[in-house]
Amino acid sequence: VDIAIPLYDGFTALDAVGPYEVLSNLPGATVRFVAAEPGPVAADAGMLSLVAAAALDEVPAPEILCVPGGRETRAAIADGRVVEWVRRAHETSTWTTSVCTGALVLGAAGVLEGLAATTYWLQLDSLRECGARPTEQRVVRVGRVVTAAGVSSGIDMALTLAALIAGDDVAQAIQLGIEYDPQPPFDAGSEAKAPEHVVDLVRAVAAARSPA
């Protein structure tokens, strides 16, 4: 399986690395990180850089593409290069997927028109701008398009995809291989479950970051 994960300045590291860790363990998988220019690409907090092994142009037609989100997704959309790559790659892909605000990149590429989709909980409404139907599920699959909710949900999405591609046994073996038996110390991972003052705190931090 030939998988490409496009990077852009300000992507969120876990959005990309969660699915990578799952999908790279598929039998015969090749994962390539790609970007407008090969080389290091800085993640959103500016403290991590992942190396893009190839330019977007060098990997025009992967079987699977997985677009991460990030704080700078809107700048990446405005830049246009990743969007154009997604538009073309989607013409021949087996699976077109996103994590978090990566869905907005799929949307800008026209992939989500008329489809149910999900994204980061604070950006669900933005999906309407792309003609998609915002759906509050952690993983949303419509045909060969699979979108995931925020950041960490890429792990769940990739395991779902692994099962579709290679069967339940392989997906479960990958889950055990990464010992994914989640036990968060709190149950605050969704807007519905988190205490109201915590939701307010996250909204305030997000608003301070992007005054849009």
Add this chain to the structure above:
Amino acid sequence: VDIAIPLYDGFTALDAVGPYEVLSNLPGATVRFVAAEPGPVAADAGMLSLVAAAALDEVPAPEILCVPGGRETRAAIADGRVVEWVRRAHETSTWTTSVCTGALVLGAAGVLEGLAATTYWLQLDSLRECGARPTEQRVVRVGRVVTAAGVSSGIDMALTLAALIAGDDVAQAIQLGIEYDPQPPFDAGSEAKAPEHVVDLVRAVAAARSPA
């Protein structure tokens, strides 16, 4: 908070990036990836490189260190440089932590002598060689030493640590910020829960990788 994550050839990407994504969101946090030499460091499957921003020597005394595991942990221990760095950093650290087989690096540095600790489920027995007491919990804290189980458990460990450092509200805000409301499609993330033939499959793959 000043956090250092040491990298070495063959580390597991999610071991490092899970805690990074949590800890980098602590108020005032600085996370630095460090390695024997600054520059790209290849993760275990050879398809991902993370950039070490600094040499180990440049960051001798972080407040928090978090050592990832990987398929090549034993080679890293034999190399000695990360082990020696951990030994010295632990003298002054506030928190010394590991994910997966990163615990074996802590062990080689003498950090786990006499302590309860955990690591990747297939390597629990190896902890005895370091004088530690293998403990089947996802996150094990003894004083300022915190070890986590395999790969994805670094997220749970880092959230636990975030609460200890900055309080429950901040930890929950980080959890909501990364939308960590895990919903794996299977319940196969531990040896106890996975079907027996899946456990056998993972054991066989691991044995083929390291014939030790």
